[in-house]
Amino acid sequence: MPQKYRLLAEHYMKAIESGSLSEGERMPSLRELTALHRVSISTAVEACRVLEKHGYVEAKPRTGYFIRDPKRAITRFKEKREIEADGTEQRIDPADYVGVHERISVTLARGLQRPPKVDLAGAVCAPALYPGAALRDTLLRILRAKPSMYESAPQSDGVRKLKEAIARSSVTRGLHVDADAVLVTHGCSEALSLALRAVTGPGDIVAIESPSYFGILQIIESLGLKAIEIPTDPQTGMSVDALEFAINHMGSIQAVVCMPSVQNPLGSVMPDTLKIKMVELCDKHNMTIIEDDTYGAFLPSPANARPLKAWDKTGNVIYCNSLNKSLSPGLRVGWLIGGKWHKKIEMLMYAVSRHREEMAQLAAADFMAGGAFNRHMRRLNALLTQQRTQFVDAILRYFPAGTVVTRPEAGLLLWISLPDELSTDTLFENALREGIRICPGSIFSNTSKFSNCLRLSAGRPFDAQIDAALKTLARLTREIGGNGTLIEHHP
Template sequence: MPDQGNTRYEQLADEMAQAMRDGLLQAGERLPSVRQTCQRRGVSPSTVFQAYGLLETRGLIDARPRSGYYVRAQKRSARALPQLAPPRTEATAVAVSALAFELLESTRDPAVVPLGSAFPAAHLFPFDALARSGARAMRRVKPAQITGALTAGDAALRQALRRRYTLQGVPLAEDELVITNGAMEALNLCLQAVTVPGDVVVVESPTFYAALQALERLNLKAVEVATDPQEGVDLAALAELLARQKVAACWFMPTLQNPLGALMPSARKQALVALLARHGVPLIEDDVYGELYADVRRPPPAKAFDQAGGVLHCASFSKCLAPGYRVGWAAAGRYAPLVQRLKMMTSLATALPPQLAIADYLAQGGYDRHLRRLRAELAGEQQRARRLIERHFPAGTRVSRPAGGYFLWLELPPAVDALALHHRAMALGISTAPGVLFSADRRFVHHLRLNVGHPGDARVDDALRRLGELAIAELAAVR
């Protein structure tokens, strides 16, 4: 059976983390011994050791040899969070595809250090287990499954996804899910379902460049709304925008937003859904990074607060389990029948073998264990990368503090041209994602998104050092 809910050691770790946040366990304080915790909590030593190990991975405690475990002082970084100026308020035609294609081409070269890539390191994913699942599933496949999976997708996979939605507090109707060729097809189908050419779509500022590419392809206009690096979309600014502008849809990423890493608190997600429902504006929720949240409990998606069927929730396994399998989905609310028809009129179906492989893998019960390992590795690598940026980048550089995932958003000193920096870094075999990619009006000229999800890649440390040196040299040249 698949893992369901938190294990006992996760619950214990979560309770102790909350005690630290509440000030009941102070920085420098020694935690109860393993024996004491066993007696007080009625758990096994193994449970306590696993809980303490999880707290150590999350950077909340330190293990001291022959002394025990101590609450770690949570130092604030000397690097401040990026500051984002309010975006333009008028709708803008979009043209970012040429630069996005150039970036995609650069990340295909294995000799290039992939700080500009959209994917974490391949060794983080259980490809051997997925291959075994695929072989096992294909031996069992029946001819009726092939035609039965057309358009909506494999029934076993859809059932497994519905169970996971239910655990997140999001019950879905049986016919609401459509399996797609990755999340991008899901997002594009949902966008087509709620817009016509010339419509205005609200996006975050900055936003994921693939969203801008989708708007460009469908001849839609973008209007950007201010987005906080920690808490996501500015709801007051969005309310003001909706009051004065006719909007067809919003395309937002409320959980671990790309590129900022912002995590909208649950209460704000609920308020967002209610605001859009009042205006009759559908929300396309891009949730491809939600499983990479660095804490124990996955934050609920905005879809969890949808009462009117106006949230079209899109996700995939590409960033959390199976890059390259191209298995995504849309839970499209009241728009699900239209999304299914659009799927039938475009790609018709998603390839069955990868669906069967993932469905079998989920049935084996190891997915949540894999996610725990993946989250821990990415969290550790993010902390390490922030320390390297602190050491090597010019004074005045600001760095995001995401609650998970593998992207960092950097605001460099204003005199640094991030696109020029990107081209100079590419000459040294280092890719980056310059900030101009993440806005319809190419406004983030001294910003970078860096992919730090490459634990074990010895090249990354040197690449960050050299990138910092290039930024310092450019800054010196203009002074």
């Protein structure tokens, strides 16, 4: 049986083709679609995505979808084939997360089977861009100054000095917190996992971005949770309207996990107006926000740099961050500010991993308190701005017409949509054979809607090897199209 959203999309395709709905007309809103057709919000969202992807409608920010001229017969044909083939295809329920981890792991493991010549997959900067030497000097100094560090247990909730440095440095982002409100974790993944464990129980539903950092999908499955994917804009981030709609129509969403500042993979930054709206919305519905601010430090200017937590008046936002992407991929220092969930998270944390090693925390404190971290980020952000431009220019130069690439204002990640539904799973495999690693779009969602997308890291300085790799990727993309390989979906 075809999936519901495809039937719904098919319905509107016919209506548009027959002229029942004509160009410029407003599509029924998501709310209206669910009421009219008795479908879930996710089905309505999916259907609109399909319509948009195939040129039947276009989205106008904060207004809705509008009918376009149905001129893309070829993609329409593909979508039809896709819909027809569906009878034998295993169905994916967007709220069913069993198997996501396996699927993502298999893909990631495939990419790790042998070291690639050019790795564009990892969301990480080139080693040379991190202050390795300075970090080492700091660590050596700490080891010499505190020789007895390893002879007794450190504080279980984090070293005081680090918590104070975090509290102080948060002020530059408009976030005023007490050092006591900070809990130090093993990176942001542990922070997110603890936050979700505190707020949800197995079977609960959380709202996430779409596309979403695949690690979140894995955490969600590992905790036995379900997720509803909320459309997320490459510029303005998670759609607060769609989130509101989902809240109103799904009732029991426990939490929303999001990256309002430099989203992974889109690089989107929510404007302050939307941030405020989102905090108020979730507050009103008593739905906890779990904010992942991992890439917040990559924002070069203070405009729109405030995290959601800065507007949190009720303790309803759990703020998670880490130095893993910004300062050092080898350091596992993350933290969270638990708001009204502080006590419960502290308990979970203590029960699970007790003490955290002191040395990395002291080094992190040193970098954050002394200004070295901010100086490093200014240098890094300047370099990344240059690298992103070079990457985007090369992509637009080499890739086939119709390729769309994001131009995020910060960070190291680029998100590319290939034309004609070309499968990036195929591209991923073919690129691996040429020694190039990319992240296929399929691992960023529990649906197949990003199967023509890929994430590239612009974290490496642009050089001849990168240039050649992007040229190769473009050639491989053309070859997929040339071979007539159509949309491939994960089972």
